Amino acid sequence: MAIAETAPLLTIDGMPLKTRLARAERSRKLAAVALVSPLFLFVVITFLFPLFVMTFKSVVNEETFGRLDRTHAALADWDGQALPDEPVFAAFAEDLKAAQAKREVGEIAKRVNSEYSGAMSKFKGIARKVEAASSGPYKDLFLATDKVWGDVALWRIIKSASARYTDYYWLAAVDLKQGPDGIERVPPDQRVFLDVYARTFWIAGLVTVLTLILGFPVAYLLATQPPARANLLMIFVMLPFWTSLLVRTTAWFVLLRSEGPLNDLLEILVNNRFEMIFTRFGTILAMTHIQLPFTLLPIYSVMKTIPPSHVRAARSLGAGPFLAFWKVYFPQTVPGIAAGCLLTFILCLGYYITPALVGGPRDQMVSYYVSYYMNNIINFGQAAALGGMLLIITMVLYWAYNKLVGIDKMKLG
Amino acid sequence: MSNLPLLGLPPYASAAERAWRLCFYLFCGLVLLFLISPILIVIPISFNNSSFLSFPRGDWSLRWYEEFFLSERWNTAVKNSIIIAFFSTILATTLGTVAALGLSRPNFPARALVMAVLISPMVVPVVITAAALFFFYANPLVVTSEPIIILNNTYIGVILAHTLLATPFVVITVTATLTGFDQSMIRAGASLGAHPTLVFRKVILPLISPGVISGALFAFVTSWDEVVVVLFVGSSDQRTLPRQMFSGIREMISPTITAAATVLITVAVVMLVTVELLRRRSERLRGIR
Numbered sequence: 041m042a043i044a045e046t047a048p049l050l051t052i053d054g055m056p057l058k059t060r061l062a063r064a065e066r067s068r069k070l071a072a073v074a075l076v077s078p079l080f081l082f083v084v085i086t087f088l089f090p091l092f093v094m095t096f097k098s099v100v101n102e103e104t105f106g107r108l109d110r111t112h113a114a115l116a117d118w119d120g121q122a123l124p125d126e127p128v129f130a131a132f133a134e135d136l137k138a139a140q141a142k143r144e145v146g147e148i149a150k151r152v153n154s155e156y157s158g159a160m161s162k163f164k165g166i167a168r169k170v171e172a173a174s175s176g177p178y179k180d181l182f183l184a185t186d187k188v189w190g191d192v193a194l195w196r197i198i199k200s201a202s203a204r205y206t207d208y209y210w211l212a213a214v215d216l217k218q219g220p221d222g223i224e225r226v227p228p229d230q231r232v233f234l235d236v237y238a239r240t241f242w243i244a245g246l247v248t249v250l251t252l253i254l255g256f257p258v259a260y261l262l263a264t265q266p267p268a269r270a271n272l273l274m275i276f277v278m279l280p281f282w283t284s285l286l287v288r289t290t291a292w293f294v295l296l297r298s299e300g301p302l303n304d305l306l307e308i309l310v311n312n313r314f315e316m317i318f319t320r321f322g323t324i325l326a327m328t329h330i331q332l333p334f335t336l337l338p339i340y341s342v343m344k345t346i347p348p349s350h351v352r353a354a355r356s357l358g359a360g361p362f363l364a365f366w367k368v369y370f371p372q373t374v375p376g377i378a379a380g381c382l383l384t385f386i387l388c389l390g391y392y393i394t395p396a397l398v399g400g401p402r403d404q405m406v407s408y409y410v411s412y413y414m415n416n417i418i419n420f421g422q423a424a425a426l427g428g429m430l431l432i433i434t435m436v437l438y439w440a441y442n443k444l445v446g447i448d449k450m451k452l453g
Numbered sequence: 454m455s456n457l458p459l460l461g462l463p464p465y466a467s468a469a470e471r472a473w474r475l476c477f478y479l480f481c482g483l484v485l486l487f488l489i490s491p492i493l494i495v496i497p498i499s500f501n502n503s504s505f506l507s508f509p510r511g512d513w514s515l516r517w518y519e520e521f522f523l524s525e526r527w528n529t530a531v532k533n534s535i536i537i538a539f540f541s542t543i544l545a546t547t548l549g550t551v552a553a554l555g556l557s558r559p560n561f562p563a564r565a566l567v568m569a570v571l572i573s574p575m576v577v578p579v580v581i582t583a584a585a586l587f588f589f590y591a592n593p594l595v596v597t598s599e600p601i602i603i604l605n606n607t608y609i610g611v612i613l614a615h616t617l618l619a620t621p622f623v624v625i626t627v628t629a630t631l632t633g634f635d636q637s638m639i640r641a642g643a644s645l646g647a648h649p650t651l652v653f654r655k656v657i658l659p660l661i662s663p664g665v666i667s668g669a670l671f672a673f674v675t676s677w678d679e680v681v682v683v684l685f686v687g688s689s690d691q692r693t694l695p696r697q698m699f700s701g702i703r704e705m706i707s708p709t710i711t712a713a714a715t716v717l718i719t720v721a722v723v724m725l726v727t728v729e730l731l732r733r734r735s736e737r738l739r740g741i742r
Contacts, residue, residue, distance in 0.1 A: 069562065075555025079548040079571060079620060087574055087582070087617055090589035094581070097588060254484045261481045275725070276485040282721040282728075283492055284678040286695040287714040291491040293702055294498060294506045294711060301494055301508060332488060361470050390578020392681060397702050407580035414584050414685070424588075427581040438576045442569055 091431065098209045098424035101201055103151035107144055108202035110135050115199040120220065124195055129178040132198070133170045140167045154419055155197045155208065155217070162188050196220070209425035233409070233426065240405040240430075243324060243395075244388035248335070248381050250328045255336035255380070256373075263343035281333040289394050292326035293317065296398060323399035327391060334387060335380035338445075342376025379445040386437050389430065406430045492718060499711035506708055517712035527709065530697035537608065537693060538676040541615035545672040548616070549623025550665050554657070556624070557631040568624075575621035583685035586614050590686055606688035614686060615676035622671035630664025630735060663735030667728045674724060 049057040114131035118124050139145045149163035169185050170178070182189040200206060200218060208218070215231040216223050225231070258277070262270050280288065295302045296316040303313045316322045346369065354364035392407035406426060413423035460474045498506060502514035521527050552571060556564060574582065590604035604610035638660075642652035658665075680695040687696070694713065701710040 065560070068558065069560060072555040072558035072561050075558075076552045076561070076567060076571075077555075079552035079624070080567060082548060083571055083574065083617065083620070086586070086589065086613060088570070090585035091577070091581070093588050093595075094585040254487070257477060258481050258484050261477070273485065276489045278725050278729075279718075279721065280488050280492060282674065282725045284674075284695065284714075284717050284721065286678060286680060286698050287495070287717045287721075288491065290698060290702060290710050290714045291495045294495060295491055297506060299505065299507060301498075304507070329487065329491060332484075361466075361473075386576055390580060392578075392580045393699070397699070407578055410580050410584055411681075411684075414587065420588070423584055427578075427584050430578055431581050434577060434581075438569075438573070441576075442565070446565075 094424045095428045095431070096424075098421055098428050099205050099207070100421075101151060101203060101206050102421065103147040104201050105204055107139050107148050108132075108135050108198070111198065112202035115195070115202070118195075118199065120192070120196050120199070123190055123192055126177055126179045128195075129182055130176050133173075133176070133178040133182075136163075136167045136170045140171050150419075151201050152194075152197055154422070155201070156194055158188070159194065159197075162186055193220075206421075209421040210428075212422060213425040213429050236404070236406055236409055237429075239403075240389060243320075243327070243391075243403070243405060244385050247324060247327045247331055247388050248385045250324070251332045251335035251384055252377065252381055254328070255332055256339060256377070259336050259340040259343055259376075262340050263346075264348070277333050277336060280329070281337075285330060285393060288330050289326060289397050292322065292329065292394075292398050296322045296325070317398060318400040318403075320399070320403045323395050323403045326394050326398050327388060330394065331384045331388060335384045338380035338383065339373060339376035342373055342379075346372045375445070379441075382437065382441045382444065386434060386441065389434060389437075495711050495714045496718070499708065499715045501708060504708060506706065506711065517708045520707070520709045521712040521716065524709075527694075527697060527713065530692050530694045533691055534677060534694040537611050537615060537691070538673050540612045541619055541676040542669050542673045544612070544616040545619035545623050545675075546665060546669040549620045549668060549672070550627050550661075552620075553624050553627035553631060556628060557634065559636065571624050572621045574617050579618070579679075579681045580685075582618070583614075583682045586610075586682065587685045605686050606690065608691060611683060611687050611691050611693075614682045615679055618679060618682070619672035619675040622675060623665075623668035626668035626671060627661060627664045630661045634660060660738060663731040663738065667731045667735075670724055670728055674721075677720075 051057055051060045110131035111128065114128040115124065118128065136145060139148055145163055145167040146160075149160045152163065153159040166182060166185055166189070169181060173181055188194060196218075200208065211217055211223065212226070213233050215226050215234045217226050218224075262273055262277070265273065294300055297303070298313060298315065298317065300317070302316065307313055316325075350368050350372070351364050354368040355361070359367065389405075390407055391405055392411060395403050395405055396408055407430070410423050410427045410430070413419045413426065458471070458475075460471065460478060462470060462474055466474075497508055499517055500513050500515070501507065501509035502512035502516060503509075555561065556568060556571075561567070587605060590610050592598075592600035593604055594601055604613070634657075638656055639652055642656045643649070647655070678695055680693070680699050683691060683693050683696045684699070687693075694717070698710050698713055701707065701713070
């Protein structure tokens with residue numbers, strides 16, 4: 041060992057072994073990084089970046105930005121209490137003239153209309169008037185055209201909508217808005233989104249509990265049967281797992297209809313037909329069916345690792361069958377329960393297709409509203425804020441899943 | 454002691470225990486029935502001659518299969534589904550397998566974080582992914598304000614989106630196969646003078662192939678089943694089979710959807726059997742069983 045202290049070990053080309061080893065390690069690490077980077081970049085560019093862009097859309101005034109600059113400058117010192125004066129009206133008129141020339145009044149009006157319903161037609165009306173009038177004063181022209189221009193609330197909205205950034209969509213996503221005295225709740229007839237989130241959580245939670253109640257015993261059965269029989273029974277779990285989501289939703293759609301087979305059966309059994317399609321009951325039934333394998337399989341794979349001798353030992357020590365199960369077997373299955381339930385809960389939060397096809401209007405979840413604002417109302421800001429909120433909730437749960445279960449432990453099939 | 458059957462319990466089991474066990478079996482039987490019956494019930498309905506979605510009462514027919522296999526609308530949907538699923542499977546399997554190989558090297562830096570990023574497309578609600586892609590595809594080359602390329606309503610857009618959704622499955626299955634993989638075999642190959650590509654072809658690939666193939670099957674099924682992204686970023690030109698079924702339920706309820714469902718169930722059975730056989734082969738190869 042004395043040699044090692046004085047002269048370091050050298051490789052054949054005279055380099056210290058330590059340096060050489062570090063260099064080899066580094067090049068191996070680089071090779072590993074090079075293998076992962078194509079997919080990593082693909083995910084970052086076509087997934088994380090778009091998610092960022094979407095979230096950004098929920099905090100900017102895309103429709104009005106750059107189109108109401110004069111108005112915004114004129115309103116900068118306005119306190120939001122009394123009706124603005126002529127300079128503001130004049131600036132607004134100039135902006136409207138410019139927008140009218142580029143046919144952009146509709147865009148501006150749409151943004152204001154989402155906060156002030158009826159603004160759409162007023163904007164179009166006044167834009168034509170302003171275009172015809174070559175010069176001011178404009179305030180009287182506005183007030184003579186429509187008394188809506190005397191409403192201070194409308195001007196407050198124009199002021200906030202003409203800024204670059206807005207908190208409107210995120211506040212609206214939790215049924216709040218900017219009022220004259222700061223943030224306030226929206227009128228009761230417009231409170232929808234908190235209800236939608238509560239409903240989403242409730243449905244996801246209920247489905248998770250139901251899949252656990254139904255899945256746990258079956259997982260236990262599969263884990264304790266002899267391999268040949270267990271493999272046979274496993275088909276009952278794996279076939280639905282591999283069958284398309286849309287096929288299973290179609291199946292439930294067919295089953296639950298008022299003239300469907302389930303009602304035919306119920307008519308024979310209890311002489312009555314029930315309303316099941318387009319109801320909460322139908323939605324939860326179909327979702328439970330679809331999610332059951334996702335809860336069951338992680339529990340099953342944990343149960344497979346529990347040696348049967350543990351329970352036998354407990355029994356031989358005098359524990360009753362229930363006590364032995366509860367004190368010895370059950371605690372060992374908890375990681376599987378956590379993994380399965382968390383996965384099902386996360387997946388349930390994002391359900392769209394199944395509630396849309398077998399649920400009624402009162403059973404639609406957050407995803408439906410994201411899609412509704414994207415494709416039907418074309419209000420991208422609101423869609424992005426609702427989606428962003430759901431994204432944050434999902435990410436927090438995903439983080440918890442990662443901490444609790446570990447993403448490497450995720451198994452398929 | 455009791456007339457109740459033993460049901461696999463030891464002979465000393467009490468009557469209450471046996472009754473409990475009987476209830477347990479009954480409960481499990483009902484749950485398994487609940488799992489399988491909705492899928493099986495669709496099959497006979499698809500052979501009904503009437504245009505109602507009900508069981509055939511003696512009037513069996515193949516007319517809905519005729520509609521499914523011969524009509525232009527469904528044919529296009531099947532063709533689109535196959536094209537999109539084929540290309541996304543190839544892309545996802547290649548990207549995912551290569552990444553999994555890198556991730557399984559010892560001492561990969563920040564492995565947990567990278568893995569979490571790679572798996573995230575599977576966890577984020579697909580409506581959010583679809584909405585984000587819709588915005589992104591409107592102008593993918595962000596540097597210019599006027600888009601030079603638009604990926605919305607193109608095959609490439611849908612294929613890239615499906616690739617994104619499918620890669621997590623490939624990464625998970627291939628990484629799982631590689632956990633039992635002996636890294637010294639790569640060194641053995643290299644020490645015998647083989648070039649890394651030869652080592653990959655002759656040593657690594659045969660060992661991980663069951664994982665790669667089942668990952669590819671997962672990727673295929675992901676694309677084959679996907680409807681939300683197609684709804685958001687695709688046009689009627691990219692109408693796939695699930696998209697067609699979705700509008701089949703929404704707009705015109707015809708029993709053709711049950712024929713389509715039956716065909717898809719058959720595909721699922723084939724997939725299930727293949728994956729199971731591959732899993733057994735993989736376990737044999739890695740000497741687990």
